[in-house]
Amino acid sequence: MIRFLLKLVESNDPELLRRALSWLYGFVRPQRRPILALLGLSLCASLLVLAQPWLTKTLIDDGLLAKDFPMLVKVAVAMILVGILGTLLAGLNRYLHTRLSGRILFALRDDLYRHLQQLSPTFFGRRRIGDLLSRLDGDVAEIQRFAVDSLFSAVSSVIGLLGAIGLMLMLSWQLSLLLALLIPIEVVWLRWMRRKVERDVRQLRERSADVSSFLVETLPAMKFIQAAGQQQREARRLENLGQGYMSQLLKLQVTEFFTHAVPGTLTSLSRACAFLIGGYWVVQGTWQLGALIAFSTYLGMAVGPVQSLLGLYVALQRMTVSLGRVMELQQEPVQVSQPAAPRALPEGRGELRFEDVHFAHEQRAEAVLRGVSALIPAGRKVAISGASGVGKSTLIDLLQRFYDPEQGRVLLDGVDLRELDLFALRRRIAVVSQDIVLFRGSLADNLAYSAPEASREALLRVAQLARLDGLIESLPQGLDSQLGERGQQLSGGQKQRIAIARALLQDPLILVLDEATSQVDEATEREMILAIDQLFAERTRILISHRPSTLAQAELSFRLEAGQLRQLDSEAMNHGH
Numbered sequence: 001m002i003r004f005l006l007k008l009v010e011s012n013d014p015e016l017l018r019r020a021l022s023w024l025y026g027f028v029r030p031q032r033r034p035i036l037a038l039l040g041l042s043l044c045a046s047l048l049v050l051a052q053p054w055l056t057k058t059l060i061d062d063g064l065l066a067k068d069f070p071m072l073v074k075v076a077v078a079m080i081l082v083g084i085l086g087t088l089l090a091g092l093n094r095y096l097h098t099r100l101s102g103r104i105l106f107a108l109r110d111d112l113y114r115h116l117q118q119l120s121p122t123f124f125g126r127r128r129i130g131d132l133l134s135r136l137d138g139d140v141a142e143i144q145r146f147a148v149d150s151l152f153s154a155v156s157s158v159i160g161l162l163g164a165i166g167l168m169l170m171l172s173w174q175l176s177l178l179l180a181l182l183i184p185i186e187v188v189w190l191r192w193m194r195r196k197v198e199r200d201v202r203q204l205r206e207r208s209a210d211v212s213s214f215l216v217e218t219l220p221a222m223k224f225i226q227a228a229g230q231q232q233r234e235a236r237r238l239e240n241l242g243q244g245y246m247s248q249l250l251k252l253q254v255t256e257f258f259t260h261a262v263p264g265t266l267t268s269l270s271r272a273c274a275f276l277i278g279g280y281w282v283v284q285g286t287w288q289l290g291a292l293i294a295f296s297t298y299l300g301m302a303v304g305p306v307q308s309l310l311g312l313y314v315a316l317q318r319m320t321v322s323l324g325r326v327m328e329l330q331q332e333p334v335q336v337s338q339p340a341a342p343r344a345l346p347e348g349r350g351e352l353r354f355e356d357v358h359f360a361h362e363q364r365a366e367a368v369l370r371g372v373s374a375l376i377p378a379g380r381k382v383a384i385s386g387a388s389g390v391g392k393s394t395l396i397d398l399l400q401r402f403y404d405p406e407q408g409r410v411l412l413d414g415v416d417l418r419e420l421d422l423f424a425l426r427r428r429i430a431v432v433s434q435d436i437v438l439f440r441g442s443l444a445d446n447l448a449y450s451a452p453e454a455s456r457e458a459l460l461r462v463a464q465l466a467r468l469d470g471l472i473e474s475l476p477q478g479l480d481s482q483l484g485e486r487g488q489q490l491s492g493g494q495k496q497r498i499a500i501a502r503a504l505l506q507d508p509l510i511l512v513l514d515e516a517t518s519q520v521d522e523a524t525e526r527e528m529i530l531a532i533d534q535l536f537a538e539r540t541r542i543l544i545s546h547r548p549s550t551l552a553q554a555e556l557s558f559r560l561e562a563g564q565l566r567q568l569d570s571e572a573m574n575h576g577h
C-alpha cells in the first residue's frame, strides 16, 4: 500500500515521504478490523446502488412496456426494499466511519503532542504558536480525512466503476466505447492541474497560520496594545492578513473549479452523445427504452468514480502537503531525552558541580557559558549574580536539563545529570523563574500543579510560608477561588509568591529562586527567605538576583562574568559587585 502511494506521489524527498507514510500506517494498522468491517458494509452499499438502475430497466422494459402488471409490482417492491436497505446501511456506515476516523485523528494528534512535549525551549522560541496550532489542528485533520475517507471513497469508487462498466458492456459494448475516450482525457487533465492545486493549498495553509498566529499573539497582549494606542494598527494588520487569506482562498477556488469543471463538462457531453446514438437505436426499434435509460444512468455512475478517484489523486497531493508540515514537527529532533538506563537520584543532599561547562544557544554566534567550573556544596544557600543577559538563567536551564552542555558536565552528588532519571531530576529541582505560569483553575489547583497529590494542610502550610495568607483571605472562596486566565487579576508579587509556594510543595532537593522575589517588597522577601531557610535548612538553595539585599543573605556568592562562574570572597561580597 505504502509503495503504491509512493508511486502516485512525486516527492522531492521520497525517503521522508516513505517515513511519513509508515508513521501514518502505524495509526491505521491497529484499526484493521473496524476498517475491514466498514469496507464490507461499503461493498454492500455500492452493490445496492448499482442495483437501482437495473431495477428501473426491468420495470420499464419487462413491466411497463411488456404490460406485465404482476412483474411491475414485484420490481416495485424490490425497489422499495433496496431503497430502505440502502438508507439503513448509509446511516450505519456514517456512524461507524465517524467513530473510526475520530479515533485515528486523536491518536495522530496525541502522538504529535507527546513529541512536542519533549522539545526544548529553543524550539518553542523559534516557532510561532499559531503555526504549531494550525499544524496540530488543520493539517492533522487533513491527514486523517485522507487516511480514512479516501480509503472508503477509493473502494466504493472502484466497485462502482467496475460494476457500472460491466453492466454498461452488458447493455451495449459499442456505446461503452465512449468511456475509452472520456477517461484518458480526464486523467491527463487532472494530472496536469495537480501541481497548481498543491502549490495553492500550501500557500493557503500558510496564510491561515498567519491569522491564527496573529490572534494568539495579540489577544493576550490587549492591555499593552490599548495602552500604546495601537488598536487601529492591529485591526489593520488583521484586515490585511484576512485579505491575504481571502485572495489565496479565491485563487484556490479558481484552480479547483477548473480542475473539476473540465471533467464535468466532458461527462455531460458524453451523456448527450449516448442519448443521441442510443435514442436513434430506440427509435429504429433495435434497442429498448429501459436499456437506454439504465445505460445513461450507469454512464453518469461510471464517470463519478473516475472523477472521485482522480479527485483522490488531488486529495492525495493535499494530504502530502499537510503530511509534510506535520512531519516537520514529528521529525524535529529531541535534544534532551531520558537516558536508556536511567539511574535513580543519588542519596546525597544536593551537591552541584559544574565541570568546564560550555554552552551556546542555537543560532547565536557567541557561547554564553565558556568554561564554567564551580562547586556548590550541598545544603548551602548560594547567591549567583551577574549582569543582565550574562547567562544565569541558562545555567539553571542546564541544571534542569532543558539543554545539555556542549562540553563539560554538570554533576548532582557526583553523578552526571545525563545519566539520571530525567523526570525524577526535574521533580527534585524546583526553579522559580521570572516567567510565572498560571493556568486557568483554582488557586489550590495552581499551587498543587507539580505535586497533585498534596494534601489540603500541605497547601495551606506552603501558602502561609510564602506569605499568601492575606491573599487567600481576600479571595471570595479562599484557596478554591478561580484565578482567571494566566492569573491576570493578581499582582506581580502575588504571582511570584504563588510560584514560590508551588516550588516548596514540590519538596525539592535543590531550590532555585531566579529573580523570584523581584516584585515582592524587601521586608516580605526577608520573611519568606527566613521561612524557606527554616524549612529547607539542609537543602541547597540558589538565589539569583540583582538586588544586593537578597544576595547579601547568602552563605556563598558566585558571579557569572564573561561566560565563567567565579566565587567571590567575603570581602568582595561586602563591597558589593
Ligand SMILES: Nc1ncnc2c1ncn2[C@@H]1O[C@H](COP(=O)(O)OP(=O)(O)OP(=O)(O)O)[C@@H](O)[C@H]1O
Pocket: 121, 122, 125, 361, 362, 364, 368, 386, 387, 388, 389, 390, 391, 392, 393, 394, 395
Ligand atoms: N532560547 C534562546 N535562544 C537563543 N538565545 C537565548 C535563548 N535564551 C537566552 N538566550 C540568550 O542567552 C543569553 C543569556 O540569557 P539568560 O536568560 O541566561 O541571561 P540572564 O543572565 O538570566 O539574564 P537576566 O538577568 O536578564 O535574567 C542572552 O544573551 C539571551 O539573549
